[in-house]
Amino acid sequence: MREQLLIAGKEIKPGTHEIIDFPLPPLSTHSDLHMPIHVIRGKHSGPCLLVCAALHGDEINGIEIIRRLVGLKTIAQLRGTLIAIPIVNVYGFIHMSRYLPDRRDLNRSFPGSEKGSLAARLANLFMQEIVSKATHGIDLHTAAVHRDNFPQIRGNLDRGVTLKLAEAFRAPLIIDAPLRPGTVREAAVELGIPWLVYEAGEALRFDEVSIRGGVRGIVNVMREIGMLNKLKSKATFSPRIVKSNFWIRAPQSGILRLTVKLGACVNKDDTLGYVADPYGGNQTRISAPNTGIIIGRTNLPLVHEGDALVHLARFQNTGFASEAVDMFQSELDPAEMESISGSTPIT
Numbered sequence: 001m002r003e004q005l006l007i008a009g010k011e012i013k014p015g016t017h018e019i020i021d022f023p024l025p026p027l028s029t030h031s032d033l034h035m036p037i038h039v040i041r042g043k044h045s046g047p048c049l050l051v052c053a054a055l056h057g058d059e060i061n062g063i064e065i066i067r068r069l070v071g072l073k074t075i076a077q078l079r080g081t082l083i084a085i086p087i088v089n090v091y092g093f094i095h096m097s098r099y100l101p102d103r104r105d106l107n108r109s110f111p112g113s114e115k116g117s118l119a120a121r122l123a124n125l126f127m128q129e130i131v132s133k134a135t136h137g138i139d140l141h142t143a144a145v146h147r148d149n150f151p152q153i154r155g156n157l158d159r160g161v162t163l164k165l166a167e168a169f170r171a172p173l174i175i176d177a178p179l180r181p182g183t184v185r186e187a188a189v190e191l192g193i194p195w196l197v198y199e200a201g202e203a204l205r206f207d208e209v210s211i212r213g214g215v216r217g218i219v220n221v222m223r224e225i226g227m228l229n230k231l232k233s234k235a236t237f238s239p240r241i242v243k244s245n246f247w248i249r250a251p252q253s254g255i256l257r258l259t260v261k262l263g264a265c266v267n268k269d270d271t272l273g274y275v276a277d278p279y280g281g282n283q284t285r286i287s288a289p290n291t292g293i294i295i296g297r298t299n300l301p302l303v304h305e306g307d308a309l310v311h312l313a314r315f316q317n318t319g320f321a322s323e324a325v326d327m328f329q330s331e332l333d334p335a336e337m338e339s340i341s342g343s344t345p346i347t
């Protein structure tokens with residue numbers, strides 16, 4: 001007899017795909033609000049994978065990743081359960097904002113509490129009703145507004161099982177990220193649930209390579225944990241682990257011109273860009289303090305002294321990492337593929 005699965009008081013039976021409208025506190029206008037949740041239960045038992053997106057309401061790549069994921073033919077054959085939530089922070093999403101109406105960051109409010117702020121209550125509800133039912137989790141993010149991330153997996157690699165999942169995902173770079181207080185990742189890891197964060201692209205934008213990489217990565221993890229059959233084909237590259245990463249900040253306020261792309265390989269002292277005043281004077285060159293790969297950058301040319309400009313993953317030798325980055329890009333870039341159909345299954 002398989003265990004009963006109840007979400008928001010509704011039972012999801014094996015062999016069914018349900019969309020549950022999970023009720024949330026209404027808007028101040030008294031309009032009802034729901035968090036839509038896909039629950040896909042296979043006929044046979046197996047792990048329960050939670051995939052969630054838009055915990056930050058303006059980080060929308062993950063919404064498209066989940067739309068494509070749940071539509072894949074192979075998903076109908078899964079063992080176990082896939083819980084996929086395209087928009088966790090519905091309040092932020094309708095305002096195109098990272099935050100909740102109380103200006104709190106939901107992903108700094110975990111594990112939350114029943115009687116706390118709106119953020120704390122939502123976090124608590126999410127933990128009790130969803131996260132606690134999962135055996136594995138993948139949380140989909142992008143960079144903050146006006147910034148862009150090269151697709152990367154973040155996780156606590158001290159736990160061997162998390163490292164295995166991170167490698168299986170096959171983003172080109174894996175960042176060994178310490179747990180940040182208040183995140184759903186920290187709360188899930190405390191419950192013993194292995195948890196990955198996929199960071200890819202920019203807030204309020206769709207990025208095709210990031211989306212394809214996300215769909216493929218989740219399917220790869222499902223193969224790794226036995227929810228889907230493993231493929232026999234050999235991996236074309238090995239993801240590289242980033243042990244040291246940091247932001248290079250604006251030396252002065254002004255107008256920024258970055259001359260490096262995301263995913264670019266740079267050597268120590270290479271030029272990354274320039275900051276000048278709006279009339280072109282007082283120009284300062286920004287150089288790479290170390291050899292590495294550009295894993296994040298701002299897209300906003302208006303900067304103040306101290307603003308984060310370029311996120312560098314430090315490598316002694318960028319050879320293998322740069323190979324992984326290039327291979328990932330060429331495998332998923334629609335310009336380099338025959339088909340650009342958004343619904344093409346990518347496995």
Ligand SMILES: [Zn+2]
Nearest residue numbers: 056059141142
């Ligand atoms: Zn985020």
